[in-house]
Structures are given as C-alpha cells and as structure tokens.
Amino acid sequence: MRLFVTKPQGYCFGVTRAIDLALKVRSDFPNAKITVVGMLVHNDEVTKLLEYNQISTKKGLKHKLIDFLRNVDPSTHLIFTAHGHPVEFNKIAHERNLIIHDATCKMVQLSLDKIKENLLSGHQVIYIGKKGHPEVEAALSISNNIFLYTNNKDFDFSKITDESPYVINQTTLSIFEIQSYHQRIMQRIPGARIVDEICNATRLRQEAVMKIPGEVDLIYIVGGDQSSNTAKLVEIAKLTHPDSIVKRIKTVADIDVNDLKAVTYIGISSGASTPPHLVDEIIHFLEGF
Ligand code: SF4
Structure with a gap:
C-alpha cells in the first residue's frame, strides 16, 4: 500500500x-x-x-x-x-x-486577552466559533458585549451598534470558512477590525491536508470525536479532494478493511491532539496490508 x-x-x-x-x-x-x-x-x-x-x-x-x-x-x-x-x-x-x-x-489566552482589551476600550466584539465549544464558552463568558457568529446561523447584525467592532475567532476554525465569515461581516460593517486567530498548529495541518496528492484513493483523518481541529481537517480534505474517500477515525481499530479492497494509495493526517503512537499504529497496519 x-x-x-x-x-x-x-x-x-x-x-x-x-x-x-x-x-x-x-x-x-x-x-x-x-x-x-x-x-x-x-x-x-x-x-x-x-x-x-x-x-x-x-x-x-x-x-x-x-x-x-x-x-x-x-x-x-x-x-x-x-x-x-x-x-x-x-x-x-x-x-x-x-x-x-x-x-x-497560550494561543487561546492571547485571543482572550485581545477580546478584553477591545472591550475595555469600549468596542463590541464579534466572535466567530462553534457554539458550545469550551474555547467559545470561555470567550463568551467575558462579557455580554461579545456576539457569537456561529455555523449555519444568520447573524443578527442589528445588535452591532459599533462602527468598528473587533472581529476575532476560535483558534481551530478552517482557513476556508473563516474567509466567508469575514467577507459577510465586511459587506455589512466596512469599518470592522478583523483579526484571524487561527493558530499556526491548526493552519499548518490544514495546509498539509490541501497538499495531499489528488491521486490518493482514500484519506484517513485521525482524531478524537470532540476535536474541532480534526473536524476541520475532514472538511478541508472533502473540499480539496472531491474524488477521494475521506474517513475520520480515532484508532487503527476503526479501519474497515472493506474500504481497502480497491485502494492503492492512501493519505493520512491527524488532529493536533492525536497521540502520535495512534498514527504510527495506523501506518504500520496499512504498510502491512
Ligand atoms: S490547536 Fe494547539 S496550539 Fe492551537 S490553540 Fe489549540 S492547543 Fe493551542
């Protein structure tokens, strides 16, 4: 293989x-x-x-x-x-x-500190992130003047009375989806001050998935069920590799050998909280298949 x-x-x-x-x-x-x-x-x-x-x-x-x-x-x-x-x-x-x-x-703390600075200087904050994620809960808990812009939900721009609100995001969003959020915000609030807080670890892993050769038959993304950055790697793999099958797995035990029958080339990536030995076990298993 x-x-x-x-x-x-x-x-x-x-x-x-x-x-x-x-x-x-x-x-x-x-x-x-x-x-x-x-x-x-x-x-x-x-x-x-x-x-x-x-x-x-x-x-x-x-x-x-x-x-x-x-x-x-x-x-x-x-x-x-x-x-x-x-x-x-x-x-x-x-x-x-x-x-x-x-x-x-530290990357999360840095973004929380930026939010506090902007609130202190009297600005409203638009926070882009996934409702219920602990990082998002942490940010929203700081003040009622932070407004969550989340997946698949129309944002109520009427609540933003600040002409130059601060726009910041969860550190593990996708580099693709963040652009569309930013475009929508700029169309409605041209004076919005936007920062992109996707952390380097997340960005590098997403860019690496984009570089998986288009010829791979199958892509495994290894990571925990709750891992946001793993979920985004899956989204990006599907978006950038429409002709490959993309599977999210937690361990080698999740590999369905039926998926491997007509497959000769496999891409493998993993989230930032995936233990390295889990990926090694998957590589070892596939090399011997
Ligand atoms: S993915 Fe890692 S480096 Fe990035 S914010 Fe989360 S814990 Fe920090």
Whole structure:
C-alpha cells in the first residue's frame, strides 16, 4: 500500500504543554486527588493516559462543571483545560480558595486577552466559533458585549451598534470558512477590525491536508470525536479532494478493511491532539496490508 503521511503529525505545543502540566502536578503531588475540569484536550486516549496516572476528568457542559466547582473538596488539585475556561470558574475558585493549575494554551489566552482589551476600550466584539465549544464558552463568558457568529446561523447584525467592532475567532476554525465569515461581516460593517486567530498548529495541518496528492484513493483523518481541529481537517480534505474517500477515525481499530479492497494509495493526517503512537499504529497496519 502506498501512503502519503502529512507533516506535521503529533501534538501541537498547546496540547504538549497541557499534558506535561498534568503529569507534573501528579509527580509534584503524588498522593493528591487530581481532577481535570472538562477534557484536558479533545482526545479519549489522552484522557485514558491521565486516568492511568490517577488523574480523573470531570466531563460536562459549563453549568455542570460550575456545580462541580461549587461542591468539590477544596483539597483536590484542579486542572483547567487547554481550551480556556469561563470566567465563572475563576470566580468560584477564588471564592472557595481552590487549588488550580491552568493548562490554557497560550494561543487561546492571547485571543482572550485581545477580546478584553477591545472591550475595555469600549468596542463590541464579534466572535466567530462553534457554539458550545469550551474555547467559545470561555470567550463568551467575558462579557455580554461579545456576539457569537456561529455555523449555519444568520447573524443578527442589528445588535452591532459599533462602527468598528473587533472581529476575532476560535483558534481551530478552517482557513476556508473563516474567509466567508469575514467577507459577510465586511459587506455589512466596512469599518470592522478583523483579526484571524487561527493558530499556526491548526493552519499548518490544514495546509498539509490541501497538499495531499489528488491521486490518493482514500484519506484517513485521525482524531478524537470532540476535536474541532480534526473536524476541520475532514472538511478541508472533502473540499480539496472531491474524488477521494475521506474517513475520520480515532484508532487503527476503526479501519474497515472493506474500504481497502480497491485502494492503492492512501493519505493520512491527524488532529493536533492525536497521540502520535495512534498514527504510527495506523501506518504500520496499512504498510502491512
Ligand atoms: S490547536 Fe492551537 S490553540 Fe489549540 S492547543 Fe494547539 S496550539 Fe493551542
């Protein structure tokens, strides 16, 4: 089987930092109860790695995690995830004197800081992102003067009274879809100040998928179900390779050998939170097929 494996593969620096931080908390506090508030990164294999190190994960939507923080034993070491977290989390942590280790990715923190700066200087903010994603929840929690522009929903421009609102986005959007959002906003608000906050790790992986040769019969995109950047790689692969079959898989166990019968050339890419050994196992399996 011929394979084309995109580069880069493996964790982005934000995911690497989050995992390293969690494991360091474990080694610094060997007997402590440690819980991640939400998924540290969006990959179940990483969650299993944490469990193996006796680091539990409290999953759930924002209100459930807020309840958890209100009731958790204050001696528990809590880790906030790479995606950022709502301001309410900090408030409760401060009020209850909770022990917090913050794994927020620097790229996410940078975009949250830019939002705060613009709100402070009196501007409205249009935030482009996927409703319910933790990074988006973190951004929207800052102020009621941030307006979410999300998938497949008409945006209510009448709420924007600022002639030069700040326009910013979730770091893991697709480099294609962001352009259409920006065009629509500029048509309605020519004075809008637009920044593109797609992070470099996301951008490089998307560009690499675009460069997969057009002759591949099949493209595997490897990543967790909840991973936004994996979802965008799938979208881009489908858009740029209309003649190839595109499959999203989590591990080698998801490969359906029936898909391989008439296939001679396969492209492989993976999300920024996909453990590298999962991709290696897939490559090894396909090379031997
Ligand atoms: S994908 Fe980008 S924003 Fe998300 S953790 Fe990685 S570097 Fe940070």
